[in-house]
Amino acid sequence: MSLSEAQMMDVMSLADGELEGDDLDRTKKLVEDNADAKELFASLRAIGDGVRGSFDVPKIDVRDAVMRSITPNDLDKARIKRTARTRMAVVGVSLVAIAAAVMFYVRDQQQQQQAQNAAKDSGAQAVLASSLPTGVEVDFVDTPTPVSLFYVPAEKTTSGAEGKTTETPASVVVWVDDNGDPTP
C-alpha cells in the first residue's frame, strides 16, 4: 500500500461522498492515477453497496407499532366514553334551554299582542277625550282651526207629576269654531 494515511482518508471520504471542490478533484485524480487508491475506492464502494443492500430502510414503518403502544386501555376507553356522554348531555341541556327560551319568548310576544288587543278593545289606548264610564271616546281630531273637547257629565232629571227619573249619559263635545275661536 503506497498510500499515506491522509490519502487513505481522502479516498474514504470520496467513497462516502463527503468531498467538495479542490479536495474532490484532487482525490478523484488520485484514484484514477494510483492503483492502490483505485483498489481501495472500489473496495469501499463494494462494502457500502453491500451494507445498503442488506436491508431496505424505507420499508421499516414504526407508526403502527407506536400507535399500538398508545392505544387506550379499557379504563381510558371508559373515561373517553364518559366524557363524550357528558359533552352530549351538556349539548342536550343547552338545546333544551334554548328551546325553553324560545318558548317563553314566543309566549311573551303572544301575551303582549293579546294585551295590546285587549287594551284596544277596552278603549285603553290614548284618547283625546272620554265620557267614561259611558264610553264615548274621541281618539283623533284633525282640523285646520283650533279645537276644544268638552266632557258633559251624566245627569238625572225628574219630569212630570209622577216624578219619573231619566238619566242622560255622559257625553263628549268636539267644538271646532269656524272663526278660530276655541271656545263657544
Next chain:
Amino acid sequence: MKTRRAFARAVLGGVATLAFSAFAQAQQPMTLQQGAPPPQQATIDILVLHATNQPGPGSIAPSIANMPQLKRPPFSAYNTYTQLARQSMTLVKGTPASYTLINGRILQITLTNVLPGPRYEISAAINQPGGGPYINLLRVTSPPNDTFFVAGQQYQGGVLVIGFTLH
C-alpha cells in the same frame, strides 16, 4: 358513534317537539278568545241643532227638550236651541256614507270597526265642496245609544250643533 348519533337525534327531536308544542300552546289562547265577530254595520242618528242667543231666557225646542246637556257647558253659552234636521243612516264597515248639512257642507262618515261590546269605531270628515275643510278627520269610539256632539260651525248668527248616536 351510532349511540352518539342516536342520542343527538333524540335530543334534536325533543327540542323540535318542545318548540312546536310551545308555539301551538301560545297560539291557542288567541284562538279561544276570538268568538263570533259582531255584525259589521250600525245605524247612526244625526241630529242637527241651531244654537243662538236670543233676548230673554231663550228656549229649547220641544223635540229636544229631553236633552239636559243643552243647559250645561259648553252648550249653555247659547240660550236657544232649535232642531234643524234629524236623519238616520245605515253604516256598513268600510263604506263611507255622506250627509249634506244645512250649510252646504258634506259630512262623510265611515264605520271603521265594530269591537266586542259592541263598540263602534267611526271616522268622520266635514268639508265644503270647492272650499276648505272644516274637519279633516275625526275618529270616535262609541257604545250604542250614547250621543256625542260636533259643534261650532257658524250659521245664521249662531252655531250648528250636530249630535251623533250609534246603535
